[in-house]
Amino acid sequence: MDEKKAQWPLFEPSSDLAFKPVPLMLDQLLEKLHLTTPLNILVLAPHPDDFDAIAVTLRFFQQRGDTIHLAVLTNGASGVEDGFAGAHTDEEKTFLREAEQIASCRFFGLAPEHLRFLRLPLDDNGNPFLDDANRQRIRVCLQQSHADLVFMPHGNDSNITHQRTYALFRSVALEDKLSLWAVLNQDAKTQVMRTDLYTPFDEVSAQWKAQLLRLHASQHQRNLNMRGHGFDERVLAINRQAGAARDVAYAEVFELERFE
Numbered sequence: 001m002d003e004k005k006a007q008w009p010l011f012e013p014s015s016d017l018a019f020k021p022v023p024l025m026l027d028q029l030l031e032k033l034h035l036t037t038p039l040n041i042l043v044l045a046p047h048p049d050d051f052d053a054i055a056v057t058l059r060f061f062q063q064r065g066d067t068i069h070l071a072v073l074t075n076g077a078s079g080v081e082d083g084f085a086g087a088h089t090d091e092e093k094t095f096l097r098e099a100e101q102i103a104s105c106r107f108f109g110l111a112p113e114h115l116r117f118l119r120l121p122l123d124d125n126g127n128p129f130l131d132d133a134n135r136q137r138i139r140v141c142l143q144q145s146h147a148d149l150v151f152m153p154h155g156n157d158s159n160i161t162h163q164r165t166y167a168l169f170r171s172v173a174l175e176d177k178l179s180l181w182a183v184l185n186q187d188a189k190t191q192v193m194r195t196d197l198y199t200p201f202d203e204v205s206a207q208w209k210a211q212l213l214r215l216h217a218s219q220h221q222r223n224l225n226m227r228g229h230g231f232d233e234r235v236l237a238i239n240r241q242a243g244a245a246r247d248v249a250y251a252e253v254f255e256l257e258r259f260e
């Protein structure tokens with residue numbers, strides 16, 4: 001970070017002289033936040049597949065030559081339908097979901113040594129414990145990645161594992177007085193959030209992203225069975241809706257939070 005501290009939200013006067021935050025487009029981010037490059041980026045994915053939900057944004061950084069590390073917090077076994085691809089036990093389902101994430105990271109171009117599965121201990125409902133042991137695992141990821149930006153789903157989400165991922169991160173960031181930006185993405189189950197940043201994208205990128213999302217075959221099939229449309233469409237529908245609000249075909253949207 002530059003000595004010059006960026007304040008958030010960035011404000012600009014509107015016509016009625018009230019002040020309102022203005023969402024940034026992704027390519028304005030580095031300048032507006034006074035970020036020095038190359039950047040270190042950590043993605044805290046509550047489940048295998050949360051990385052892929054923001055793949056167009058992450059590809060922007062990947063193509064610039066920034067360093068991306070992905071930590072997948074939980075095994076995602078509870079998201080696999082019993083018997084899918086012959087998987088019945090938690091161990092078999094874990095193997096399946098991790099294999100899907102490895103395949104999607106290969107397609108994305110993330111080096112295998114930048115992907116790690118934390119397999120955090122889970123409570124009876126399949127959510128990670130909010131305890132010191134899990135905070136310590138997140139602390140190690142933050143320390144090893146020297147992250148300038150940390151991506152994860154927004155904590156205001158009906159999914160408890162998403163809530164707790166943010167809570168674990170936040171307590172470590174505050175306790176260790178880390179200096180970084182949290183970049184909190186909109187997900188299918190996000191309730192309310194502020195849009196500070198958005199990544200517009202076109203149909204060609206949408207097709208690339210759809211291909212990536214379909215590599216999570218267990219999730220693709222589950223969505224087809226439950227909702228009658230695939231995992232790719234589930235995610236792209238949210239991006240399409242976010243894009244329509246900004247007059248672009250698709251957008252991934254984020255809230256920014258500064259930690260000092």
Ligand SMILES: [Zn+2]
Nearest residue numbers: 046047050162
């Ligand atoms: Zn998730």
